[in-house]
Amino acid sequence: MLDLLGAMIQSGTPLPQAVATLARVCAPPVRDGLETVASALLLGTDWHNAWTPADHDSQLQELQAALGCGAVTGAPAAAILYVQAEQLRRRRRQEAERRAAALGTRLVLPLGLCTLPPFICLGVIPVLMSLLPRL
Numbered sequence: 001m002l003d004l005l006g007a008m009i010q011s012g013t014p015l016p017q018a019v020a021t022l023a024r025v026c027a028p029p030v031r032d033g034l035e036t037v038a039s040a041l042l043l044g045t046d047w048h049n050a051w052t053p054a055d056h057d058s059q060l061q062e063l064q065a066a067l068g069c070g071a072v073t074g075a076p077a078a079a080i081l082y083v084q085a086e087q088l089r090r091r092r093r094q095e096a097e098r099r100a101a102a103l104g105t106r107l108v109l110p111l112g113l114c115t116l117p118p119f120i121c122l123g124v125i126p127v128l129m130s131l132l133p134r135l
Helices: 002-010 015-025 028-042 052-056 058-073 077-106 108-131
Strands: none
Touching: 002 015, 002 058, 002 077, 015 028, 028 052, 028 058, 052 058, 058 077, 077 108
16 A cells, blocks of 8 residues: 555655545455545645544554655655555564464474374384394
């Protein structure tokens, strides 16, 4: 969403129309919030009151945080959105790597328990059986 909104703003689309266009391509829970925000911005509602639907949705909160700096200070919003999108992707990638590392440690015990009986049956018992006739 951040990259798409950044591309629309960079191409010259005004923020309320860009948010309304973004709302059309989002899933229903986010779409409803974005439509409310877009209509409030089109009517001229101040920034903080227009983003009241973001209080209940984390995706809208990320979008509001990314756009807030540009809306309040007049900084180029597209660049901020691209940076925010890259940070979000980096965070998700790090979280996936952390989960993958934790999965490896959690799989050691079950895999060990699965390979121990075949090892005993195919490795230890034949050696013991071969020693029995000599005794």
